[in-house]
Structures are given as C-alpha cells and as structure tokens.
Amino acid sequence: MIVTVTANPSVDRTVEVPTLVRGGLHRASQVRVQPGGKGINVARALVRNGHKARAVVPAGGHEGAQLIGLLTDYSIDVVHVPVADPVRSNISVVEPDATVTKLNEAGARLSPAEVRALRDAVLDSVAGASWVVAAGSLPPGVAADFYAGLVRMLGVEVAVDTSGPALRAAVAAGPALVKPNHEELEEAVDRPLRTLGEVVAAARELRAAGAGAVLASLGRDGALLVDGDGAWHAEAEAEAASSVGAGDAMLAGFLAAGGHGPDALRAAVAWGAAAVSLPGSTMPTPEDVAAHPARLHASVNADRGITRGS
Numbered sequence: 001m002i003v004t005v006t007a008n009p010s011v012d013r014t015v016e017v018p019t020l021v022r023g024g025l026h027r028a029s030q031v032r033v034q035p036g037g038k039g040i041n042v043a044r045a046l047v048r049n050g051h052k053a054r055a056v057v058p059a060g061g062h063e064g065a066q067l068i069g070l071l072t073d074y075s076i077d078v079v080h081v082p083v084a085d086p087v088r089s090n091i092s093v094v095e096p097d098a099t100v101t102k103l104n105e106a107g108a109r110l111s112p113a114e115v116r117a118l119r120d121a122v123l124d125s126v127a128g129a130s131w132v133v134a135a136g137s138l139p140p141g142v143a144a145d146f147y148a149g150l151v152r153m154l155g156v157e158v159a160v161d162t163s164g165p166a167l168r169a170a171v172a173a174g175p176a177l178v179k180p181n182h183e184e185l186e187e188a189v190d191r192p193l194r195t196l197g198e199v200v201a202a203a204r205e206l207r208a209a210g211a212g213a214v215l216a217s218l219g220r221d222g223a224l225l226v227d228g229d230g231a232w233h234a235e236a237e238a239e240a241a242s243s244v245g246a247g248d249a250m251l252a253g254f255l256a257a258g259g260h261g262p263d264a265l266r267a268a269v270a271w272g273a274a275a276v277s278l279p280g281s282t283m284p285t286p287e288d289v290a291a292h293p294a295r296l297h298a299s300v301n302a303d304r305g306i307t308r309g310s
C-alpha cells in the first residue's frame with residue numbers, strides 16, 4: 001500500500017474554452033469537477049491501476065464535504081482530518097491546443113492544532129506502507145519544513161513532490177525520492193536548465209544536498225531519473241489534451257513499478273503520457289498506459305535541448 005499526504009487539497013475545476021483572451025468573456029464548452037491536490041491524484045492513479053492507496057486529507061467547510069464526497073467515487077482509503085477553513089478550488093483553463101492556464105488558491109489556513117492533527121494522522125496511517133508520498137504546496141499556517149519533518153519521522157521511503165522552500169527543506173531531510181518538474185528544478189538550483197545535461201547536473205546537486213533519487217519530469221521531453229547508480233532518460237508520444245495531473249500520474253507510475261531504477265522510469269513516463277492524453281485531471285487506466293509505451297534511451301543525450309511547457 002502507498003500512503004499519500006496532501007496538505008493542500010482542492011476541488012479542481014477544469015474549464016475548456018475556445019481561446020483564452022485576457023479581460024474577455026468566455027463561455028466554457030466543458031467543465032469538469034474532480035478531487036485535486038497532488039497526493040490525491042497520485043492515489044487516484046494508483047487505484048485506477050489496481051494498487052492500494054490511502055490518502056490523508058485535511059478538509060473543512062462545504063468544499064471539504066464536496067471533496068470527501070467526490071473521493072467516495074474512487075476506491076481510495078481516505079483518512080479525513082477535519083479542519084475549520086474550507087478546501088480551496090483550483091481552476092485550470094484548457095484551450096483546444098492543450099494550453100493550460102492554472103489559477104491555484106493559497107488554500108485553507110491550518111491552525112497549529114490542525115497541523116499537529118494532520119501530522120499525527122500521517123504517523124497513524126503508515127503502518128505497512130511501502131512508500132509515503134508527500135505532495136503539493138503547503139497551505140497558510142503550515143511551516144515550510146512540514147514535509148521535511150515527515151521525512152525525518154517516518155521509517156518508510158518518502159517521495160516528495162513540492163516546490164520552493166518546502167522542496168529545499170525536504171531535500172535536506174534526506175527523502176528517498178523527489179519529483180520536481182522543469183520549473184521546480186530550475187527554482188531549486190536557481191538557474192535556467194536548457195539541456196538534458198544541465199538537468200542531470202541539477203539533479204546531482206539535489207542528491208548531494210540529501211535526496212536519494214531525483215525524478216525530473218520534463219513535459220513532452222519525458223523524464224530523467226538520477227540516482228546513485230546513474231542517470232536515465234525516457235519519453236513517450238502523446239496527443240496532449242490536458243497536462244493537469246500528468247506529473248502526479250507519472251509519480252504514481254514510478255512507485256507502482258517499484259520506485260527504483262530505469263524500469264520504473266519507463267513505467268512513469270508511460271503513465272504521464274497516458275494522463276496528458278486525457279481531459280481534465282482524469283487518471284489513466286491500464287489500457288491507456290499500454291497505449292503509450294515509453295522509450296528508455298541507451299544513454300542521456302546531454303546536449304539535447306528541453307522544450308518549455310507540456
């Protein structure tokens with residue numbers, strides 16, 4: 001079983017519009033309401049592919065009730081930590097060419113007692129877990145070292161997918177795995193990364209700072225895995241519909257395939273490509289994954305440039 005922790009969940013609304021014009025009126029052609037937040041999405045992808053997942057979710061207000069209600073449609077073991085502030089709503093605007101514009105709220109403010117309750121719920125939920133995934137931004141009231149504290153406290157392999165100061169703090173705590181995307185990795189090393197070679201060098205810096213392995217997602221360029229045994233690059237073709245949640249599906253695929261090494265990277269990239277081909281943050285089925293086989297390159301082409309965006 002894999003346990004996920006989403007300190008800042010959301011009710012995701014994905015709105016499709018013909019073209020996004022700043023200041024304009026848009027009539028949405030499609031609206032999807034789905035449970036969101038990175039750990040929740042990882043759990044959704046896992047159960048869709050026959051794996052067991054437990055999701056620890058702080059949720060309050062009407063929106064929290066809506067989120068917990070939406071989650072009952074999935075076979076996820078949900079550990080609900082009641083909090084006072086309402087769950088946020090994140091809006092993704094998707095255009096026909098799959099360009100996504102995201103509007104993410106800061107999220108529910110957690111009191112010190114609620115932060116303790118969330119941490120205790122995680123500690124009480126991890127018995128028998130093969131991995132714990134700590135993922136997404138931290139809401140107001142939660143210190144930047146929250147995920148770092150979990151890494152230090154849990155006697156289980158922890159994968160962290162977050163950004164900014166929370167990522168830096170988590171890396172220093174020595175997690176088994178971090179999953180930055182291109183922008184998050186650039187922010188972590190504070191410089192632009194234009195080639196695969198530069199991404200490998202940046203990932204090695206995160207390893208030197210404490211991360212066991214770095215799984216860097218690179219949109220249409222697939223992903224790079226850098227661990228103590230080497231560096232690998234894999235990619236898969238996809239006709240992109242919506243990149244929302246693709247990174248979460250990718251991390252789920254990596255862990256479902258064991259969470260280590262090039263075979264897990266190949267699975268991760270297939271899951272990511274399958275997710276990006278589906279609307280909203282819909283998670284892929286095994287058939288969707290099988291339709292997006294990934295190529296594992298014999299070596300990393302260090303000079304190859306990276307395409308920006310998904």
Ligand SMILES: Nc1ncnc2c1ncn2[C@@H]1O[C@H](COP(=O)(O)OP(=O)(O)O)[C@@H](O)[C@H]1O
Pocket residue numbers: 180181182216217218219220221222223236237238239240243244245246247248250268269270271272273276309310
């Ligand atoms: N246009 C695309 N074509 C093929 N695969 C894609 C595309 N966009 C994303 N992916 C897959 O989804 C994964 C996650 O996408 P990415 O945008 O890097 O992550 P995040 O959603 O975390 O920002 C990538 O590593 C890749 O496997």
Ligand SMILES: O=P(O)(O)OC[C@H]1O[C@](O)(COP(=O)(O)O)[C@@H](O)[C@@H]1O
Pocket residue numbers: 008010012035036037038039041090104135136137138243244245246247248249281
């Ligand atoms: O916690 P953050 O960084 O605001 O991100 C939360 C958002 O990211 C998502 O988990 C999607 O993740 P990705 O597109 O980065 O894979 C949404 O479900 C959610 O609204």
